[in-house]
Amino acid sequence: MNTPGEGQHYVLALIAKLFENLPPDTIVRFLYDIGCQLHRSCLKWGFLKPYMTRMSFAVSIFHAFGHQWPCQMIYHPRKCIGCGLSDGEGCRTPLACYYVRMYNLDSQFNFNSEEGMWKLGVWLRRKVLACENKLNEAESVLGKCGFSEDILRREWDAQIKAQTKPLPRQHKNRGKSAVEEALCLRKSRDVAADYVKDLRHRIIDRSSVPWETATAELELETAVQTLRKAEIRLKKKEEALGVTARQQLQHLIKSPFLTKKMNARALKTRIRERLRSRKFELDRLERSFRKQRSVNRDPGIAELTRKYNKLCDDMATLIRQKKAPRNAISPVRIEMEGLFNLDVDDDIWLDIGLGYDDDDDNGGGIGSAPPLWLSNDNVRAGIRAMLDRDRCLEERKCLLNERDAMQEWFSEEWKVVLTAMQDGT
Incomplete structure (x- = not known):
């Protein structure tokens, strides 16, 4: 390397060269400092396309x-399938000239080979004992959490879906877009209702051909389900906007109150998701040291909260000036004190004046109860234990393969020694 940073082309060239010297059925898992960016580049620009089906990425x-x-x-090795208990850390060489670097590498490789040769059994025993201890601890926590593995996996999938989805942003036309979406939903609902009505008419019409009646009966159930889903989505959207009539929706297209309301919802969603992420990032540290988080450590969240409170004040002003829809309610401001505790009864979960979130049916939206993966300590501990158990089982399989390979190698070496002793005698 002759550049200040680790250019991505270096690792791409190394991986390509590696695969050129591996059997075509080899599966490789890469643990790299910025494996997430490397994976994204490969997907976006088609790098290493011939090998993508044979490798996975982790950090x-x-x-x-x-x-x-x-x-x-997504990329933590304790959460990636197939990584076992590997940490991806190894020897590093400091900045040096070519010959000094090669000398250091050769010396380290030779030392590790000699040490590994004589202490391979000790190393394997230590790894097996550590794996078994961690596996027993994980299974003990799983047994005490009180939730089945199916529930834990479902909550883990819901957590991944909720915490990796794109967050909404503020926009000057957000209110107009919300109204147009509601109008489209209303149109879709009307089309579905007309289709259901037509199917029912065909079923009761005695002049219809028998096969047409049978087809209509088969299609009716699916059409009714589609209509119900459309009605539910429309109801949520209209409740979020605070109106139900088409004329009222048209009137709201240029409403400044609605724009501020939708932007406030977007801000509150971002604040809540940032708080969730912060809570999970510091969860282990908090459990170990019980340190309190302060606003100064999260300036981004504090700034979002100040913007949200300003929108709340602006909405209250518009209501007093009678420039808001009838019966409009100003949302509750978020108090900075205790914000980072993220308790289940905090104001961050209230939806007063903001309507309903589009993802309420998935759990965790504005106005809904916090999901189990966030609010229940036993579920969170169970998810961690389940993931640790999965990695331990993977590690055990790898260690068994290492043991078999070591036994085969030792058996071959022993045969060579016996043959040499017999030939010598």
């Missing part, structure tokens, strides 16, 4: 804790 465990929480959920 080395020392660097993983420096990444954002959504990144940790």
Whole structure:
């Protein structure tokens, strides 16, 4: 390397060269400091396309804790399938000239080979004992959490979906877009209702051909389900906007109150998701040291909260000036004190004046109860234990393969020694 940073082309060239010297059926898992960025580049630009089906990416465990929480959920080696208990950390060489670097590498490789040769059994025994201890601890926590593995996996999938989805942003036309979406939903609902009505008419019409009646009966159930889903989505959207009539929706297209309301919802969603991520990032530290988090450590969240409170004040002003829809309610301001505790009864969960979130049916939206993966300590402990158990089982399989390989190698070496002793005699 002759540049200040680790250019991505270096690692791409190394990986390509590695695969050129591996059997075509080899599966490789890469643990890299910025494996998330490397994976994204490969998907976006088609790098290493011939080998993508044969490899997976993770972030080395020392660097993983420096990444954002959504990144940790996907690329942390303790959460990646197949990584076992590998940490991705190894020897590093300091900045030096070519010959000094090669000398250091050769010396380290030779030392590790000699040490590994004589202490391979000790190393394997230590790894097996550590794996079994961690596995027993994980199974003990799983047994005490009080939730089945199916529930824990479902909550883990819901957590990944909730904490990796794109967050909404403020926009000057957000109110107009929300009204137009509600009008489209109303139109879709009307089309679905007309289709259901037509199917029912065809079923009761005695002049219809028998096969047409049978087809209509088969399609009716699906059409009714589609209509119900459309009605539910429309109801949520209209309740979020605070109106139900088409004329009222048209009138709200240029409403400044609605724009501020939708932007406030977007801000509150971002604040809540940032708080969730912060809570999970510091969860282990908090459990170990019980340190209190302060606003000064989270300036981004504090700034979002100040913007949200300003929108709340602006909405209250518009209501007093009678420039808001009838019966409009100003949302509750978020108090900075105790904000980072994220308790289940905090004001951050209230939806007064903001309507309903589009993702309420998935759990965790504005106005809904916090999901189990966030609010229940036993579920969170169970998810961690379940993931640790999975990695331990993977590690046990790898260690068994290492044991078999060591036994085969030792058996071959022993045969060579016996043959040499017989030939010598």
